[in-house]
Amino acid sequence: MISSRRRNEHPLLVKENTDKGNKRDNEAHLDPDDPSRVPIKRDGYGNKESDAKEPIVDLGIEEIEGIGPTTKAKLNDMGIMTLMDLAVKSPAEVADAMGSDLARASELCNKARSKLVEMKYFDEDFVPATEIYKKRKTIERISTGSHNLDDLLAGGLETQAVTEFYGEFGSGKTQICHTLCVMVQQSKSEGGLAGNVVYIDTENTFRPERIVEIAETRGYDPNVALEGVIVAKAFNSSHQELILAELGSQVRSSNVRLVVVDSAVAHYRAEFLGRGTLSERQQRLNRFMHSLVRTSEVFNVAVVATNQVQSSPDTFFGDPTKATGGHVVAHTSTYRIYVRKSGKNRVARMVDSPYHPEREAIFVLNERGIDDPPDEAQGSRGRATGV
Numbered sequence: 417m418i419s420s421r422r423r424n425e426h427p428l429l430v431k432e433n434t435d436k437g438n439k440r441d442n443e444a445h446l447d448p449d450d451p452s453r454v455p456i457k458r459d460g461y462g463n464k465e466s467d468a469k470e471p472i473v474d475l476g477i478e479e480i481e482g483i484g485p486t487t488k489a490k491l492n493d494m495g496i497m498t499l500m501d502l503a504v505k506s507p508a509e510v511a512d513a514m515g516s517d518l519a520r521a522s523e524l525c526n527k528a529r530s531k532l533v534e535m536k537y538f539d540e541d542f543v544p545a546t547e548i549y550k551k552r553k554t555i556e557r558i559s560t561g562s563h564n565l566d567d568l569l570a571g572g573l574e575t576q577a578v579t580e581f582y583g584e585f586g587s588g589k590t591q592i593c594h595t596l597c598v599m600v601q602q603s604k605s606e607g608g609l610a611g612n613v614v615y616i617d618t619e620n621t622f623r624p625e626r627i628v629e630i631a632e633t634r635g636y637d638p639n640v641a642l643e644g645v646i647v648a649k650a651f652n653s654s655h656q657e658l659i660l661a662e663l664g665s666q667v668r669s670s671n672v673r674l675v676v677v678d679s680a681v682a683h684y685r686a687e688f689l690g691r692g693t694l695s696e697r698q699q700r701l702n703r704f705m706h707s708l709v710r711t712s713e714v715f716n717v718a719v720v721a722t723n724q725v726q727s728s729p730d731t732f733f734g735d736p737t738k739a740t741g742g743h744v745v746a747h748t749s750t751y752r753i754y755v756r757k758s759g760k761n762r763v764a765r766m767v768d769s770p771y772h773p774e775r776e777a778i779f780v781l782n783e784r785g786i787d788d789p790p791d792e793a794q795g796s797r798g799r800a801t802g803v
């Protein structure tokens with residue numbers, strides 16, 4: 417692909433031959449011989465210091481009246497260390513952690529929330545639309561690696577949202593996740609957010625070799641790409657939930673801008689078999705998904721969740737053959753994309769988005785991870801097929 421690529425010259429080797437023809441905005445930082453070179457400092461959102469936002473507060477839960485040492489220890493054991501951790505948890509999770517009733521847990525969650533509202537980290541309960549509009553303006557996007565798919569997503573994968581990719585085996589869900597792992601680490605001018613990724617792997621399908629291949633083919637240093645991916649293998653649904661409980665602190669401490677859960681539903685499907693267990697399964701999955709949504713909003717990160725569907729569709733949000741209704745989890749900032757095979761190509765369809773038009777985009781799987789079909793990748797970029 418990029419034959420004259422200089423590998424291993426610098427830990428942050430950049431693409432020489434960018435197809436966009438743009439210089440990276442931080443290229444000066446990357447040349448080891450550049451006398452003006454300074455390390456790039458990033459805030460908790462992964463932004464460079466120049467465009468940094470207010471850092472997220474790290475006030476401990478002991479700030480809340482009524483949390484004594486015993487309760488604190490129990491919550492800490494569950495990875496709930498700060499006000500923010502507490503505020504993003506559901507009262508049911510907190511009740512489980514404390515071994516208390518739901519009312520007490522709700523009270524604590526509300527207190528954490530109120531405190532954060534007071535400190536202007538959370539919105540008031542009644543918010544003018546202008547405020548919501550302002551918050552939506554802080555949404556950032558990660559390129560998927562395919563211009564067609566980016567177009568379908570109105571510019572790329574959004575932060576502050578959970579995007580679900582669902583489809584049958586081999587449709588490319590895992591490949592999308594791997595490509596995003598590389599893309600999110602690039603600078604903003606290259607479609608990334610200069611941030612790291614947490615990859616929650618429930619099916620043992622994460623392959624570092626694939627990250628290496630995608631990074632190399634795209635002209636990025638594979639070692640840097642690997643360093644930016646933090647992998648958490650979830651062995652069962654409870655472990656998956658435990659990982660999620662600790663996600664907040666990981667996101668804060670490691671400049672994480674993307675969280676991948678591949679697959680979000682596999683353990684639940686395997687563990688809760690039969691009609692009798694369906695409601696518990698849905699309840700647990702609901703809780704898990706809500707927690708992901710809150711994490712995405714609070715930390716301004718993008719979340720990708722995959723879900724395999726077979727002949728009997730089983731998505732988080734209802735029957736994928738129906739565009740509306742039957743939602744198990746309803747949230748306005750969540751997008752669903754149905755991926756299917758079509759000969760050698762793959763087709764992605766936006767389903768049920770509050771504002772994206774329902775249409776399809778064609779992409780392929782190759783050494784770049786996911787990519788535009790060869791005829792389109794050359795010249796006119798970014799066409800999605802309207803339906």
Ligand code: GTP
Nearest residue numbers: 584585586587588589590591592626724781782783
């Ligand atoms: P399930 O997890 O089984 O539901 O499938 P999935 O949707 O995650 O499928 P996945 O993303 O794993 O896609 C599998 C397809 O990707 C394979 O059939 C290959 O066509 C392609 N693929 C996987 N690995 C590679 C690779 O290393 N190179 C290339 N060129 N293609 C690959």
Ligand code: MG
Nearest residue numbers: 589590621678
């Ligand atoms: Mg997969």
